[in-house]
Amino acid sequence: MLRLFFIAVVTLLVALPARAALRVVATVPDLAAVAKQIGGEHVQVTSLALHTQDPHWVDARPNLALELARADVLVLQGVELEVGWLPTLLVGSRNRKVQPGALGYVDCSRFAGLREVPAGKIDRALGDVHSGGNPHYTYDPREMIAVARGIAGSLATVDPEHAADYTSRSADFVAALEGAMARWRGELTALNGVNVVAYHRSLPYLADWLGVRVVAFVEPKPGIPPTPAHVARVLKQARAQSARLVLQEGWYPTTTTDLIAQKTGAKLVVLQGYTDFAGGQTYLEHVEAWVQQLRAVAG
Secondary structure, three states, X not given: OHHHHHHHHHHHHHHOOOOOOEEEEEOOHHHHHHHHHHHHHHEEEEEOOOOOOOOOOOOOOHHHHHHHHOOOEEEEOOOOOOOOOHHHHHHHHOXXXXXXXXXXXXXXXHOOOOEOOOOOOOOXXXXXXXXXXXXXXXXXXXXXXXXXXXXXXXXXXXXXXXXXXXXXXXXXXXXXXXHHHHHHHHHOHHHOOOEEEEOOOOOHHHHHHHXXXXXXXXXXXXXXXXXXHHHHHHHHHHHHOOOOEEXXXXXXXXXXXXXXXXXXXXXXXXXXXXXXXXXXXXXXHHHHHHHHHHHHHHO
């Protein structure tokens, strides 16, 4: 009789489903890609924004609120980058696990060294200026070292059973990224000290990592479309500073940047702003694509 009891217990345990993967929702693809590499088989990761979308202007659709309703962890870029749409989705999700202050609410800006933190009063007359600083730290792979470690620590807090795996995977990610950055530095030496024009104020992190100098922004203020008078000033600055490149993300229009490139002799470089997470691209593969694209025009 006892033998039959043990057989029944073993049969029941075998029939039980494996522990469900931790549901991680990231606001942007770069953070989704890093969370997936760190979480591995222990996580199921979704990105709310696509790699082709300006992260300031994501539609707060019901299906995105549903993703948040099912989430165990929310990983966000923070510094008000998602302020126009994420709060609406959080309210609609009614999920206490991912609300601000909860263990599952992971604001990755806490791990990054933020640039351009305003010293004075902020108002809309200044354009789309973020009170906590420039939120586009994912454009600097150096910042992603601390971000990866922060995500690993946050996942371990929510899911302590797999804490060792998260720590190990984050160490692997950091080692691979540091190795790649050492190689990239050698491949991009021709860009050191080059003057460039940038479209939006999202590029200072990338510019600092590349060693280039932004001499003018196509937008007169962050998020404000350029006027003819401002474009004329940008052209004057670009010529005076011998700007060699015009940089922008793919979600911005190229009409004005094409004109600036033509009038100044600079080369227009349209970068993919985020990792194509939905297409299976990793963060390192994404930056590698940037490096090869920039290397091709650096000579």
